[in-house]
């Protein structure tokens with residue numbers, strides 16, 4: 001039965017973890033998968049998370065199922081974090097939260113919901129986008145299309161994007177990155193979000209906003225600008241949020257699918273269908289990550305500590321972006337890579353070509369995605385001189 005099955009290459013992003021581990025170069029640098037790293041190159045457990053886990057261990061009384069929508073206490077804190085605590089959308093009870101196994105799980109729920117409830121709708125993703133968007137939507141049987149996002153000079157191509165969005169067939173789904181665009185790091189400004197909103201409204205498109213990096217761009221509320229704009233001005237929006245990254249609980253797979261509907265009655269109808277999709281995929285989400293998040297956000301003290309730690313991470317990344325460009329000055333390459341300091345979030349579309357990425361890996365033990373995407377959190381003040389020298393060598 002299995003004789004005809006062919007072996008395929010592993011996932012291009014996750015495969016870098018293994019390749020990096022095997023490399024024996026003592027100076028090797030990991031700029032691959034999107035996880036935060038501190039100055040020592042570690043991905044630490046946040047202090048607020050450790051404290052919340054100690055409380056959970058002490059107070060936990062059961063490990064029974066938490067239901068297809070997950071723990072209500074989790075939804076209660078994620079909704080205001082994403083939509084704003086004074087959100088008119090929340091006041092009107094137009095939004096529903098479903099805890100999911102990571103942001104990826106939320107995307108798969110959204111994809112299966114669209115496939116089952118909105119058959120025939122195409123989905124439009126930025127070119128480039130996180131490669132798994134292609135996998136997830138295609139696996140759910142949705143026809144995938146692209147709109148331009150970056151030009152040949154490695155700049156945000158907003159005019160190209162806008163022109164393409166104006167041509168999307170009415171009623172289709174458009175995937176937008178709320179902030180910290182993965183893989184490019186180029187985000188829309190407020191005026192650009194407003195323009196996209198107008199077109200989305202005119203063409204009656206359904207926005208699916210991927211919000212995997214809240215807090216890594218400019219701040220928790222600042223990064224939610226586009227999400228809140230859309231949710232407050234449109235009848236229907238799908239949001240896939242993640243707490244895996246901003247709480248540093250990657251392996252606990254902690255996401256949330258937020259469905260915004262026209263009114264509370266339609267929201268409840270939609271919510272009932274999402275429960276079926278979750279049930280058919282994995283029944284109930286894992287509990288631990290959501291329990292950590294709700295323990296932290298229900299405590300003023302832990303929430304303040306978490307915000308402080310998240311701010312430290314964001315500031316460190318933004319400082320490293322500037323210092324990276326500075327470190328290229330002696331090689332006359334600072335202008336060429338100036339975009340790195342302007343982009344936001346964990347990722348940077350550096351403009352390095354696949355052949356240059358291959359040379360960086362083979363000759364210097366520097367690992368990044370072949371598209372030229374670097375995880376900026378993998379920079380450190382220790383490795384910047386080495387990185388700059390290596391980049392100069394492949395230029």
Ligand code: LMR
Pocket residue numbers: 013014032033034035130132182
């Ligand atoms: C990334 O893009 O590196 C992260 O979102 C991790 C992943 O699952 O690909």
